[in-house]
Amino acid sequence: MIARRHHYVPQCYLNAFAVTHKRRQKPHLLAFDAIEAKCFRVPPDKVALETDFNTINLEGHPPDAFEQALASVENDIGPALARIVERKSLANAQDREQLLTLIALLYTRNPRFREINRALHEAGAKQVASVALSSRGRWDAEMKRAQAAGAITTDAVVDYDTVKQSYEPETLKLRLANEAQIMTELQAFEHVLTALSERKWMLVKAPEGSPGFVTCDHPVSLIGPAGQRAFGLKTPGTRIFFPLTPGLAVVGTLEGKDSEADFTENEVASANGTTVLNAQRQVYAKTGDFLYQIDLQNPRDAAALVTDENYLRPAKPQLVK
Numbered sequence: 611m612i613a614r615r616h617h618y619v620p621q622c623y624l625n626a627f628a629v630t631h632k633r634r635q636k637p638h639l640l641a642f643d644a645i646e647a648k649c650f651r652v653p654p655d656k657v658a659l660e661t662d663f664n665t666i667n668l669e670g671h672p673p674d675a676f677e678q679a680l681a682s683v684e685n686d687i688g689p690a691l692a693r694i695v696e697r698k699s700l701a702n703a704q705d706r707e708q709l710l711t712l713i714a715l716l717y718t719r720n721p722r723f724r725e726i727n728r729a730l731h732e733a734g735a736k737q738v739a740s741v742a743l744s745s746r747g748r749w750d751a752e753m754k755r756a757q758a759a760g761a762i763t764t765d766a767v768v769d770y771d772t773v774k775q776s777y778e779p780e781t782l783k784l785r786l787a788n789e790a791q792i793m794t795e796l797q798a799f800e801h802v803l804t805a806l807s808e809r810k811w812m813l814v815k816a817p818e819g820s821p822g823f824v825t826c827d828h829p830v831s832l833i834g835p836a837g838q839r840a841f842g843l844k845t846p847g848t849r850i851f852f853p854l855t856p857g858l859a860v861v862g863t864l865e866g867k868d869s870e871a872d873f874t875e876n877e878v879a880s881a882n883g884t885t886v887l888n889a890q891r892q893v894y895a896k897t898g899d900f901l902y903q904i905d906l907q908n909p910r911d912a913a914a915l916v917t918d919e920n921y922l923r924p925a926k927p928q929l930v931k
Contacts, residue, residue, distance in 0.1 A: 619658035622688035822856035826889035
């Protein structure tokens with residue numbers, strides 16, 4: 611049977627934030643949902659996934675070919691993460707490379723990235739349509755060019771007046787096929803991985819006995835320089851924060867050198883606030899006693915998250931597939 615429920619955050623990563631209770635036979639996360647405004651226990655295999663997220667329709671390839679390829683990659687990532695956690699070190703070059711591979715995959719393969727890519731293509735398509743419909747002469751010329759290029763047949767040409775009367779750009783939504791999305795992600799992945807490799811990485815540790823770090827369904831946070839709104843992976847002064855386990859996280863910068871550091875409780879709370887704000891919809895924790903801090907607020911208990919207006923958000927209409 612071909613699996614159709616595909617994770618965009620791997621279980622091998624989420625398992626580090628799960629705990630097995632006496633009454634449950636398998637590990638569970640404590641999830642905080644920003645749309646439903648509630649928290650609940652859930653197995654790692656039930657979150658951060660979408661149906662057919664990696665399904666492809668390419669001649670000569672099974673629908674789950676890309677999903678299987680990713681599973682092979684994750685089979686190498688999982689043990690590398692375990693070794694990093696056990697050693698509390700990024701010194702091993704191969705394990706570090708696997709960690710950066712995971713971060714690059716998480717950064718480029720997620721619903722938020724896909725929606726941005728879809729919206730960019732939609733904006734471009736609407737701009738082209740607007741120009742083509744600016745006059746009958748322009749429309750006829752565009753149709754002839756499309757026929758000459760083999761994009762459409764003569765029978766497929768639609769009259770200018772018919773299209774002009776029915777075209778309502780504000781109600782139209784462009785859908786990108788998975789194959790197009792995946793191709794964009796693979797191209798972005800190579801650039802992101804290179805950019806990550808150029809950064810210096812600090813392994814940070816939560817205080818002993820602390821609830822520590824939380825994670826989410828969009829766990830790679832790019833933090834910009836103060837006062838700068840537009841920034842990217844190669845912008846000086848930016849930081850990448852990525853929680854590894856409740857006890858460990860990594861921070862990547864373009865300045866400085868590879869290092870290690872011990873975070874205070876307040877620094878952990880601030881880091882958790884970053885993760886909370888970066889979440890697509892859900893935050894995941896091992897326990898319900900962690901702290902988080904947003905902006906200049908005082909650190910808040912985990913219980914406040916399901917009522918925090920900084921985190922809660924309305925449900926958005928889903929794009930019909």
